[in-house]
Amino acid sequence: QVTLKESGPGILQPSQTLSLTCTFSGFSLSTYGMGVGWIRQPSGKGLEWLANIWWDDDKYYNPSLKNRLTISKDTSNNQAFLKITNVDTADTATYYCARIPRDWGQGVMVTVSS
């Protein structure tokens, strides 16, 4: 059974760096073909894909945020990470990690506020 769970700071201030962790089980990011992605959803709005990382360490980013995003993984601990630099209120959202499109975490709410 595949599970994913996100964790994050909950609240942070504008201009800070948001660090998110996805801890998963039921698969390995060292296995050929496996990947984990990050998607976010502002309250009451739609879904926006942010980034993906693959078993071979290939990384893909949404061009609209590319300069602010860094995705990474820790294969031995079954974790994936996302950092977003220089956050502002527009980054307030629920952040999901997922083995797209099939398996999704429960999401973590992040609020950017001064």
Add this chain to the structure above:
Amino acid sequence: DVVLTQTPPTLSATIGQSVSISCRSSQSLLDSDGDTYLNWLLQRPGQSPQLLIYSVSNLESGVPNRFSGSGSETDFTLKISGVEAEDLGVYYCMQATHAPLTFGSGTKLEIK
């Protein structure tokens, strides 16, 4: 970026009614490998999205067969044959053929 246009934005249905949701793409979603990476997701209130249909018409394991998907290239449809109360929520199409991965704006299904 590929734009996915979903219609209608909201849908109101009675139990047992059949409904359809359209998803139109700004580009063909047929990949060079021959697959078409158009998926349908349901997000129930307060929950994470759930995969219903993958690659246009393949029913995800555990999903009731009242859900079906069809289409090709740029025009796709999700059909629910006999809506049940548990089907309420927001339906999204998403494409993974072209980078970046994109989602439709969603169709909210309400039960009358």
